[in-house]
Amino acid sequence: MTFLGMPAGGGNLTGAPFPEAAREALGNSQLRRNLAKATGTIRAKRANVVGELPDWEALRAAGAAIKDDVLANLDEHLVRFEEALTSRGTHVHWARDADEANRIVADLVRATGAREVIKVKSMATVEIGLNEALAEIGVHAVETDLAELIVQLGDDRSSHILVPAIHRNRTEIRDVFRRAMPGVDPALTDDPRALAEAARRHLRQKFMTVDVAISGANFGVAETGSLVVVESEGNGRMCLTLPRTLISVVGIEKLVPRWQDLEVFLQLLPRSSTGERMNPYTSVWTGPTEGQTSHVVLVDNGRTATLADPRGRAALRCIRCSACLNSCPVYERTGGHAYGSTYPGPIGAVLSPQLTGVERNPTLPFASSLCGVCYDVCPVAIDIPSMLVHLRDRVVAAKRTTPESTAMRALAWAMSDARRWRRLVRLGKFGRVASRHVPLPGWSAARDLPTPPQQTFRDWWESR
Numbered sequence: 363m364t365f366l367g368m369p370a371g372g373g374n375l376t377g378a379p380f381p382e383a384a385r386e387a388l389g390n391s392q393l394r395r396n397l398a399k400a401t402g403t404i405r406a407k408r409a410n411v412v413g414e415l416p417d418w419e420a421l422r423a424a425g426a427a428i429k430d431d432v433l434a435n436l437d438e439h440l441v442r443f444e445e446a447l448t449s450r451g452t453h454v455h456w457a458r459d460a461d462e463a464n465r466i467v468a469d470l471v472r473a474t475g476a477r478e479v480i481k482v483k484s485m486a487t488v489e490i491g492l493n494e495a496l497a498e499i500g501v502h503a504v505e506t507d508l509a510e511l512i513v514q515l516g517d518d519r520s521s522h523i524l525v526p527a528i529h530r531n532r533t534e535i536r537d538v539f540r541r542a543m544p545g546v547d548p549a550l551t552d553d554p555r556a557l558a559e560a561a562r563r564h565l566r567q568k569f570m571t572v573d574v575a576i577s578g579a580n581f582g583v584a585e586t587g588s589l590v591v592v593e594s595e596g597n598g599r600m601c602l603t604l605p606r607t608l609i610s611v612v613g614i615e616k617l618v619p620r621w622q623d624l625e626v627f628l629q630l631l632p633r634s635s636t637g638e639r640m641n642p643y644t645s646v647w648t649g650p651t652e653g654q655t656s657h658v659v660l661v662d663n664g665r666t667a668t669l670a671d672p673r674g675r676a677a678l679r680c681i682r683c684s685a686c687l688n689s690c691p692v693y694e695r696t697g698g699h700a701y702g703s704t705y706p707g708p709i710g711a712v713l714s715p716q717l718t719g720v721e722r723n724p725t726l727p728f729a730s731s732l733c734g735v736c737y738d739v740c741p742v743a744i745d746i747p748s749m750l751v752h753l754r755d756r757v758v759a760a761k762r763t764t765p766e767s768t769a770m771r772a773l774a775w776a777m778s779d780a781r782r783w784r785r786l787v788r789l790g791k792f793g794r795v796a797s798r799h800v801p802l803p804g805w806s807a808a809r810d811l812p813t814p815p816q817q818t819f820r821d822w823w824e825s826r
């Protein structure tokens with residue numbers, strides 16, 4: 363049940379209908395080759411490292427149970443989290459939707475006087491459209507994650523949760539760098555080391571000069587008020603420690619109750635996402651570092667409404683590992699742009715429609731073959747196929763035309779204009795005839811059809 367006043371998700375959660383966007387993607391054979399190669403490689407790595415753990419299924423069950431506890435008691439965990447954050451000197455802000463979150467961050471950045479900010483890779487900030495909102499107040503946001511940087515310089519959109527530039531091969535990346543990276547060597551080759559070195563030089567100058575950073579968080583620990591970012595490159599850690607102002611934008615479902623719970627997720631996440639036993643960089647901060655001001659913006663943007671549906675809320679367990687994307691045969695052929703939302707692939711097909719309301723994303727629950735592989739690989743055991751069926755049901759129910767809904771629409775049309783309504787009421791005498799001769803099976807079988815009066819109230823009133 364969704365109560366009035368629950369905020370619907372806004373920002374980058376909707377786009378062109380999936381069938382249209384997918385048709386366009388399917389016509390691009392280079393895209394399909396890039397996707398098949400990249401997802402095939404990550405899939406094989408994941409299968410290897412997951413196969414090493416005899417207790418993988420127990421870990422999955424633990425991850426699901428911890429997240430279910432978070433969702434069942436979200437109000438209490440959030441209050442505890444806020445208290446722990448503020449007691450250690452972090453300023454906490456609450457945002458109902460994307461607009462409100464953007465406004466809060468824009469005001470905080472404006473107060474520092476900065477014209478540029480550096481960013482740690484964050485899905486939440488892409489979801490709310492933060493870079494665009496900052497651009498409107500004249501602030502340039504620099505992505506420091508390599509794949510996000512490629513997408514940003516290419517004036518492109520992310521196609522994957524973890525590898526936003528998965529749809530690009532290295533020759534295309536070289537062309538993007540040559541075209542859009544300031545000061546880049548025009549003879550830059552497509553050798554991966556040369557590309558990484560060019561990005562490193564570009565970013566180093568930003569790390570040393572920009573004084574405001576914006577991050578997301580993979581996890582927030584309710585009992586200690588700690589935030590956790592896991593990454594592969596170490597660029598995020600530079601953003602978290604060097605700038606004097608740190609603003610973290612965090613979805614309200616990102617919490618775990620206890621410090622010890624991280625033990626489960628720091629095993630599940632790297633194995634599921636990049637096929638590694640441990641992720642290379644795990645940054646944890648509890649309050650600001652010395653000389654730093656830190657803010658946390660807790661964002662709803664449709665999450666409370668999602669929580670209200672008992673059959674759909676498990677989508678909020680998602681830890682954004684992208685294993686379901688890398689395994690999905692539909693995603694492998696269409697890529698992420700076809701989903702029209704920050705969250706592509708199987709998780710996007712269930713999460714985005716719930717965050718926005720299914721009526722604003724009616725094609726996404728059908729963007730799946732229901733093969734079930736997404737459920738098999740999900741480290742927190744989200745039953746995406748069952749959820750897809752449930753959401754399809756909601757889409758169909760929202761669209762269904764019944765005799766009653768048709769009659770109500772006709773009545774609304776008639777009553778929306780006083781003269782039209784008056785003329786129709788006068789036609790009531792036809793109703794007297796119809797009531798005797800028009801069969802209404804099902805309705806009139808058990809009821810007498812009321813006979814309209816000879817004279818309407820208006821006619822009687824005017825004749826006085």
Ligand code: SF4
Nearest residue numbers: 680681683684686740
């Ligand atoms: S739904 Fe599961 S597999 Fe997909 S991104 Fe989320 S946690 Fe990973």
